[in-house]
Amino acid sequence: MTLLSCIIIQILWAFSAKGQAPACEEPPAIDFGGIVSDDKSEYRESDKVQYKCNPGYSLMETEWITCTGKTWTPAPQCLAPCSLTKQQLEIKNLLLSNGRRHAQLIQSDHTLEFMCSEGYTLTTPSVRKCVNGHMDLPSCISEIGKNCSRPPTIENGDITTFLEKGYTSGSFVEFKCQKFYAMEGQNRSFCDNGNWTKASLCLEPCAISVEEMENHMVELNGRTKENILQWVYLKRGDFLELRCKPGYALATNLSQSTFMVQCNGNSVVYPECKEIVCDPPGVVNGRFRPQRNMYRDGDVLIITCNHGFHINNEQDTAECTKNGWLPPPGCSRM
Missing domain, CATH: 2.10.70.10 (Complement Module, domain 1)
Incomplete structure (x- = not known):
């Protein structure tokens, strides 16, 4: 071999x-x-x-x-799990939900409920989640301390609790944002030894005008111009479903009929809506009418075949669509 x-x-x-x-x-x-x-x-x-x-x-x-x-x-x-020591609870004046302090090991994505020691008030949510070794502990403030005077005000929002002449340490006021404004942070401010904790913010909505939508060749999905006001208000973080106006289609994705825009504090970003146009078709062994240089969405051609040829698809018309001429016009030999 x-x-x-x-x-x-x-x-x-x-x-x-x-x-x-x-x-x-x-x-x-x-x-x-x-x-x-x-x-x-x-x-x-x-x-x-x-x-x-x-x-x-x-x-x-x-x-x-x-x-x-x-x-x-x-x-x-x-x-990673989250480890919680007795010392951490003591420093933050926290207790576990059973009213005791002891070391805990909490698996990631699991939650733990807390409460404050006697004489302290919880100022943040009591239930916290462990996220890959990290857990933010709630905050407690003492009920013994200096009183607070008039509570803070927030722009584009109101205090919903009754106003008092004085507020003891640990007491709070609640806020509510005006219509269409979104709240950032907690809806409460606490009196902490003579000072108020940080008040929440009311974030401005996005105001979208009908004129702006028309300039971008878009409209609200499922609603017509007649049944909306001149402005559409969208809360911060919310989404709005839009579509291209009739005769237009998304330039980046012809198969997609609607799209979402989000209010994120910046100008609303719209995808490009492109006018649906068709070039004159090339009909071999036949002709069509009307004759134009360009056709728009919904325009219809009438196809006529030469002697000895018949219409493809058994239909003598073709319509201009976002996917071109449908059905494709053409003539075949008999």
Whole structure:
């Protein structure tokens, strides 16, 4: 047997059923966890491996990954727990919901409820979530301290609680924003030893005029110009569903009929709505009318075939649409 024959046999064996080349390299390692399925010397297409996190850590995404197309599907992540000590609770004048203080280990994405020690008032939400090793603890203020005078006011908002001559430490006032304004922060301000905690803000809405929408060739989805006022107000963070005006379509995605815009404190950004136009079709072995240089959405042609030819699609008309002429005009030999 020649040297060339030996090489060919070795290559064929390498790619035979028993000697097939590996599809994927070693599966990726993850922090604070590892692979618990059986190890393999080689990984082939559709092979799977299973991960498990260290005690206290939470697995994010699926525990299995698969060898697909010579690469592994994304590996999971092990999220860290939150550790809470008795000293942390004492410093913040906090108690657990059972009225006691003791060390806690909270898994990521799990919540814990708190309360304040006697003589203190909770100024922030009592339930907190652990997010990958981090948890913001609530705040408590003392009910013993200097009184506060007149509470703060907020622009574009009002105080909804009854006004008093004086406010003891730990007491609060509530705010409400005017119509269409969105509140940023808590709706309460607390008297803290003679000073008021930071008041909330009322964020301005986005005001969208009918004229502005017409300039961008858009309109409200599901509503006509006749049943809206000259202005549409959108709260900060809210979305509004729009569509291109009849005869226009989204320049970036012809198949999409509607789109969303968001009020985020800046000018509303509209996608481009492009007029739907069609060029004159090339009808071989036939003619069409009316003859124009350009056609718009909804325009219809009448097709006439030459002698010995018949209309394609058994329809002698074609309409200009965002997808071109439908049905495509043409004539075929009989």
